[in-house]
Amino acid sequence: MFDRHSIQLKLAGITFLLLVFTVCSLIALTNAQMETAFGDYISLHLSVMEHGPAETMFIHSVHQSLWWVGLFFILLGLIVTSIIAANITRPLRRLTRAAAAVEHGDFNQCVPVDSSDEVGRLTKVFNGMTARLAQNERAQRDFFASITHELRTPLALLQGTLENMTAGVTEPTPERLFAMQEEIMRLNRLVTDLRDLSLAQAHELRLHLRPTDLGQLAQQCTMLIQPLLDEKEQMLQCQIPEHLPRLMLDADRMRQVIGNLLVNASRHSGDGSHICLTVNEQPDCIELCVANDGPCIPAEELPHIFEKFYQSRSAQGAADSQRGSGLGLALAQQYVAIHHGTISATSTPEDGTAFTVRLPKS
Ligand SMILES: Nc1ncnc2c1ncn2[C@@H]1O[C@H](COP(=O)(O)OP(=O)(O)OP(=O)(O)O)[C@@H](O)[C@H]1O
Ligand SMILES: [Mg+2]
Known part of the structure; x- marks a missing residue:
């Protein structure tokens, strides 16, 4: 039943051996000291050099009592060390059972944390x-x-x-x-x-990084989206300064990001709406913002729009020609992240919807 490699057996064994060694040494030392002290006492007070049968019997019974007491403490120690070792290793056994369940594909495992020691910390990490x-x-x-x-x-x-x-x-x-x-x-x-x-x-996308003017890139994207804007009679207003500092960008991927934001602004706002594209230089980054008026994204949906395949209820009911697949923003977020930038969204009925991309200068 006992695994001879188990920590419980090793802990109990080591403690038990230490206990046996201590008790035996103490008994041997006490016996030797007692015999010497008793011999000195007899020779001093009774002026006898040899022990008589009564003295020998006394010494023998004291020896025996000491060994019985020692045996009792050794047995008591064995029980106590076994209990302590079992208690110390119990959370490890629970962790082993849970890890075995995870190995078989059952990930819903939560092991109770009942200490703040190393094993408790390991259990917390395991649960996470x-x-x-x-x-x-x-x-x-x-x-x-x-x-x-x-x-x-x-x-x-x-x-x-x-x-x-x-x-x-x-x-x-x-x-x-x-x-x-x-x-x-x-x-x-x-x-x-x-x-x-x-x-x-998976960070396996090959990037072709070149010094790129984000303003020029944005300008190119506006030309591509023009037919879509004309179709819905939407107006695009651009504020793009000239000669922005060049950033190391993969132009194709960034074009995809800006393109998706512009198509979204056109697709998800009504006919005749206003779209605004601005690019600004900030002390530590270049900021690109695409804003549009029209129906806003409900506050409860806003945290989900960067998820794969997420489309708001209004977008799901769109006409087939206007229907996307809900991957555009998830892709945009990944592309911006691999350029070490951030993308965020705000949407209110008063100010409309705005997406802001920040790309660090260095
Ligand atoms: N400018 C916007 N105004 C209102 N809602 C928006 C806007 N941009 C995105 N959304 C909402 O966020 C959802 C996700 O956008 P995303 O670009 O990921 O997908 P999509 O445009 O539906 O499809 P795809 O981009 O894959 O063709 C959209 O379906 C829409 O509900
Ligand atoms: Mg889109």
Whole structure:
């Protein structure tokens, strides 16, 4: 039953051996001292050099009593050390059981912390680790559910339309073919975004860093988004100073960030709304802000908008041509983070919605 390598057995064994050694040494020392003192007493007071049978018996019975007392303390010590060792190692046994459960995929493990010593601290770290693992597992499950949903719906639609066309039920008109092409392009974008996102999260995205003027980059993005603005009769106002200090940036990735913020501002605000793009130099960073009026993001949704696949209720009901997949801001956050910058959002009914990217100068 006992594992000969267990800490409990080692602790109890060492303490027990120490106890046996101490008790035996004490008894041997007491016996020797007692015999010498008794011999001195007899020779001094009775002037006898040799012990008689009565003295020998006395010494023998004292010796025996001492050994019995010693044996009692050794047995008592054995029991006490076993109990102490079992108490010390109990949290370790609990941790071992919980770790074995984690090894088998059950991450919902929480070991009670009943001390603040090294084992207590280890238990706290273990509980933090299992909580994190459980959270990651949940996130991964949600992530796959979202991917499946995002891919299955358009694929089923495309399949249905193609089947109807081959069966001659629907005509392959240019409009229908164009709609199908758009859906395929959206799926393609989704798969590319997913690949880039997973690479960025794993810090495996290869960056092509070059000294870049963020203002010029923003200016280029405004040209690309113009058709979208014209379609919704929206007005874009830019405040971009010339000759900003150049930052070491991957221009393609940053273009994607700014592009997504501008497309979001256009897509998620109404027709005829105002969009404002500003770039400012701050003492330690360059700040880029995209703001728009129109319906704001509800306060309870704001903390979630940078999550993968998150779309507000209003965005989910958008027309197909306006529908995104909810990956744009998650990607933007990752891209900004790998440039050591930050991205944040504010949204109020009075001031509208604003996204601010800060990129450090050094
Ligand atoms: N400027 C904005 N105004 C209002 N809501 C916004 C704005 N920008 C983002 N949102 C909200 O945040 C959600 C997430 O934005 P995100 O860019 O990640 O996804 P998306 O635009 O829906 O799709 P994708 O960018 O992948 O094509 C949007 O669905 C929308 O609900
Ligand atoms: Mg977007």
